[in-house]
Amino acid sequence: MNRMLAVARNTFRESVRDKVLYVLLFFAGVTIFGSKALGWISIGQDIKIVKDIALAAISLFGVLIAIFVGTSLVYKEIDKRTLYTIITQPMHRYEFILGKYLGLMGLLLAVTAIMTGVSAVYVLLLGGGLDAMFFLAILLIYWKLLLVTAFAVLLSALTSPILGAIIVFSVYAFGHATGVFRDLPPQFDGTVAKQVLEIAYYLIPNLSNFDIRAEAANGVPVAPAYVAWVLVYGLAYTAALLILAALAFEDKDV
Amino acid sequence: MSAIVTRELGKVYRAVGRTQMRALEAVDLNVREGEVYGFLGRNGAGKTTTIKILCSLLRPTSGEAFVLGENARTRKARGLIGYLPEQPYFYEYLTPRETIDFYARLQGLDAAARAREWEKLAGMLDLRGIADQRVKGFSKGMRQRLGFAVALVGDPPILILDEPMSGLDPLGRRSIRELILWMRDAKKTLFFSSHVLGDVEQICDRVGILVRGRLTHEGRLDELLGEQVKQVEIIVAGLSPEAARPLAARAVSHRTLDELDAFLVDGQDAANDLVRAVHGAGGRLVEFSPVRKSLEDYFIEAQEKDKAS
Numbered sequence: 410m411n412r413m414l415a416v417a418r419n420t421f422r423e424s425v426r427d428k429v430l431y432v433l434l435f436f437a438g439v440t441i442f443g444s445k446a447l448g449w450i451s452i453g454q455d456i457k458i459v460k461d462i463a464l465a466a467i468s469l470f471g472v473l474i475a476i477f478v479g480t481s482l483v484y485k486e487i488d489k490r491t492l493y494t495i496i497t498q499p500m501h502r503y504e505f506i507l508g509k510y511l512g513l514m515g516l517l518l519a520v521t522a523i524m525t526g527v528s529a530v531y532v533l534l535l536g537g538g539l540d541a542m543f544f545l546a547i548l549l550i551y552w553k554l555l556l557v558t559a560f561a562v563l564l565s566a567l568t569s570p571i572l573g574a575i576i577v578f579s580v581y582a583f584g585h586a587t588g589v590f591r592d593l594p595p596q597f598d599g600t601v602a603k604q605v606l607e608i609a610y611y612l613i614p615n616l617s618n619f620d621i622r623a624e625a626a627n628g629v630p631v632a633p634a635y636v637a638w639v640l641v642y643g644l645a646y647t648a649a650l651l652i653l654a655a656l657a658f659e660d661k662d663v
Numbered sequence: 664m665s666a667i668v669t670r671e672l673g674k675v676y677r678a679v680g681r682t683q684m685r686a687l688e689a690v691d692l693n694v695r696e697g698e699v700y701g702f703l704g705r706n707g708a709g710k711t712t713t714i715k716i717l718c719s720l721l722r723p724t725s726g727e728a729f730v731l732g733e734n735a736r737t738r739k740a741r742g743l744i745g746y747l748p749e750q751p752y753f754y755e756y757l758t759p760r761e762t763i764d765f766y767a768r769l770q771g772l773d774a775a776a777r778a779r780e781w782e783k784l785a786g787m788l789d790l791r792g793i794a795d796q797r798v799k800g801f802s803k804g805m806r807q808r809l810g811f812a813v814a815l816v817g818d819p820p821i822l823i824l825d826e827p828m829s830g831l832d833p834l835g836r837r838s839i840r841e842l843i844l845w846m847r848d849a850k851k852t853l854f855f856s857s858h859v860l861g862d863v864e865q866i867c868d869r870v871g872i873l874v875r876g877r878l879t880h881e882g883r884l885d886e887l888l889g890e891q892v893k894q895v896e897i898i899v900a901g902l903s904p905e906a907a908r909p910l911a912a913r914a915v916s917h918r919t920l921d922e923l924d925a926f927l928v929d930g931q932d933a934a935n936d937l938v939r940a941v942h943g944a945g946g947r948l949v950e951f952s953p954v955r956k957s958l959e960d961y962f963i964e965a966q967e968k969d970k971a972s
């Protein structure tokens with residue numbers, strides 16, 4: 410546990426010093442503030458839309474960081490050979506992988522907290538009110554990041570950051586539209602394509618489950634049972650992906 | 664007990680779309696506890712591959728490796744080894760103090776033990792002056808010192824060093840050599856690779872020679888190289904060309920270097936005779952150095968034998 414935390418601490422420390430992070434945070438700020446300044450919003454509907462855009466920005470930039478940092482996390486250590494002296498310590502390889510993952514999740518927690526704080530202050534300044542739904546929506550976004558990051562870390566143990574990022578992006582995009590795979594037009598019936606897509610439907614997590622943005626922006630409540638189910642759903646996928654990442658790394662020649 | 668044992672160790676590199684590369688073949692090493700073992704081989708002989716298997720970075724394709732009786736793939740075995748990679752890389756954004764602290768944490772040391780570890784290693788490897796500088800700007804020599812410190816964290820009984828002196832200047836090489844001797848006195852087992860004979864001859868108890876993935880020789884260095892006639896190089900100043908000519912006739916070879924004359928002669932006695940003659944002819948001795956057959960030659964010979972068989 411301590412060894413894992415030592416790796417996590419270091420990963421956090423390293424990524425906090427990464428300039429790309431600040432560029433992304435800057436654009437997140439521009440998106441959140443820009444919604445009003447650019448006159449996208451008409452009087453009367455502003456608070457709802459500011460909230461909606463803020464949640465979209467938190468999700469988008471969280472995912473971008475998860476993918477860009479996540480897919481290079483292990484690969485970079487192999488490429489730069491920094492892991493030679495680390496995994497030859499009396500530690501398990503999975504402790505290294507999980508430590509890297511935890512470090513990045515720590516970073517994403519900090520980034521999400523900053524974006525949340527900025528959005529909340531902005532909404533209050535505009536005279537809007539904040540409710541539990543807004544923060545619940547952010548919790549679910551973070552839960553989605555847990556899953557996406559686990560997938561990115563798995564790929565970083567298998568392939569190059571560029572290929573990894575492409576794959577994670579594709580799965581992310583499909584993950585928001587998994588229904589498409591199931592509800593195919595009838596001409597697909599009985600084809601191989603249908604079978605493949607059906608398998609994809611069951612394999613790829615349904616990421617729109619984590620999206621309660623519209624409800625949050627409009628103050629529509631969501632059933633606690635649904636939230637509990639989504640949290641468990643996310644954890645199950647995350648655990649499975651992390652186990653795969655650990656297995657992929659266990660016997661890897663580095 | 665033996666410190667390091669390998670049995671029929673073999674490694675084949677496979678890459679998609681490329682031919683297989685047989686890097687090691689049936690290597691049987693036996694390194695005794697407390698000895699300094701030089702692992703010699705030319706570029707590409709398979710030294711790094713062997714070392715990476717010992718440190719469980721690579722999985723052998725065949726055979727097994729043991730460290731103090733523990734299979735090298737276990738966590739326990741890793742705990743017995745301090746490893747210095749070929750070109751050690753550390754997190755660029757950390758300082759040596761933070762780096763040592765990080766590795767001490769990975770070894771599970773508590774805060775007090777980590778502080779003690781830093782004090783000890785910083786003193787031993789002269790890291791105090793650069794304690795709080797980021798590794799980013801470090802020279803090769805500074806990195807190597809830090810690499811040694813990292814290998815020594817937790818005081819492991821066995822040290823495995825991959826080309827610890829490559830890329831260092833003479834002063835750097837000497838300090839590494841002193842460090843190795845110091846560690847030998849501390850009763851540690853040292854296993855290090857090199858392709859430079861000069862680095863190993865003064866400090867190794869035994870050597871193993873790897874030729875294209877096969878361990879062709881193992882034993883004491885003087886036994887391996889001892890049969891050959893020793894040649895001596897004599898460099899002198901103050902000889903006129905006329906005086907040098909008859910002396911050159913007595914040597915195996917003769918070169919002039921600016922104002923100097925260099926003679927190569929066979930054996931100590933002939934060398935002493937020549938030195939006397941040089942003095943008689945009004946010359947002055949600048950350098951007297953026994954030269955052995957170089958490791959390079961030895962490798963080529965071993966390789967030719969290997970081909971012939």
Ligand SMILES: Nc1ncnc2c1ncn2[C@@H]1O[C@H](COP(=O)(O)OP(=O)(O)OP(=O)(O)O)[C@@H](O)[C@H]1O
Binds near residue numbers: 706710711712713858
């Ligand atoms: N990852 C790899 N994939 C394919 N071939 C490899 C790989 N690593 C090493 N080799 C090959 O295996 C052989 C042995 O390499 P190794 O690095 O063990 O040699 P070495 O003795 O350490 O050489 P050097 O003195 O240059 O460090 C070489 O021919 C090398 O090209």
Ligand SMILES: [Mg+2]
Binds near residue numbers: 711712825
């Ligand atoms: Mg090598």
